[in-house]
Amino acid sequence: MKFSHKLLYKRFKCLIKVLRQELGFKDFTPPYLAPTTSGPVVLQGVNYASGGGGILNHTGKIFVGRINLDAQLDNFANTINDIILSIGAPAATKLFETSLFSITIGANDFINNYLTPVVSTVEQKLVTPGAFVGALISRFRLQLTRLYNMGARKIVVANVGPIGCIPYQRDINPSAGENCVAYPNQLAQMYNSQLKNLVAELNTNLEGSKFAYADVYHIVDDIIQNYRSFGFENADSSCCYVAGRFGGLIPCGPTSKFCPNRSKYVFWDPYHPTDATNAIIASRLMDGGTDDISPMNIRRLLDL
Secondary structure, eight states: OOOOEEEEESSOHHHHHHHHHHTTOOSOOOBTTSTTOOGGGGGGEEEOOOTTOOSSTTTTTTSSSOOOHHHHHHHHHHHHHHHHHHHOHHHHHHHHHHSEEEEEOOHHHIIIIITOTTTTHHHHHHSOHHHHHHHHHHHHHHHHHHHHHTTOOEEEEEOOOOGGGSHHHHHHOGGGTTSOOHHHHHHHHHHHHHHHHHHHHHHHHSTTOEEEEEOHHHHHHHHHHTGGGGTOSEEEEESEESSSTTSOSSOOOTTOEEOSOGGGEEESSSSOBOHHHHHHHHHHHHHOOTTTEESOOHHHHHHO
16 A cells, blocks of 8 residues: 655654655655645655744744744645645545654754753743743644644654754763763653653544654664664764864854764764664664554554
């Protein structure tokens, strides 16, 4: 059976490509805003992702033109109308029920919002970590419910990875030394705990829904802690770098230097995993046990 993939994701473009290859697709999911993403193309899946965007509308406001999750869902609503016009409402409903929806979002709400140096100083004093995480979960509940109400049934929700281990956080928090930065990871774990409960809640309350909780934090932490056993030589620095002890102070760009072999690095740039890391994550989400993704992996989810 051929599945359509409506992908709303933030940080794992390669991961999504690997998953698509596992399922018989050859290319990246086309972006929503591309002029060629129209007609029969949208029946094979659409990517609504936006760099810098988040669950909260003001996340990433320092970036120009980012599209938050609410706006991504608006764009998906437009796609729904196009599909209904193309194949009719009954066929569209069936298509959405058998499609895989993947959402990887939330890290920017910490990195480019609550934890932004200088800019977030006042917010951190006025809003406790618990209150901020609570606001994220409340908004995400509404967004995931809206996605369900638009016809999605098989939905993979990835949690926030160990953001305290990315080169950027290591470099702006030098007091952590050789270790991951504790506070960002504590925030991620607080959020992830509540997100897992939210996924279970939605599975119970939304009839016919099949949400899967992808524990990216667990997988990436395992890779970092045991990086040599996964074939890596470096687990703390950016392969593409400009400045900083860990190469995390300046985003990767035309003037950057590069490591000799990116497949030996866990991190590609100050924020993102390498292709090699994403391939491991994708494999474990596809076929892993409940420590990696619960209550079932993606392959089992698609067989339902």
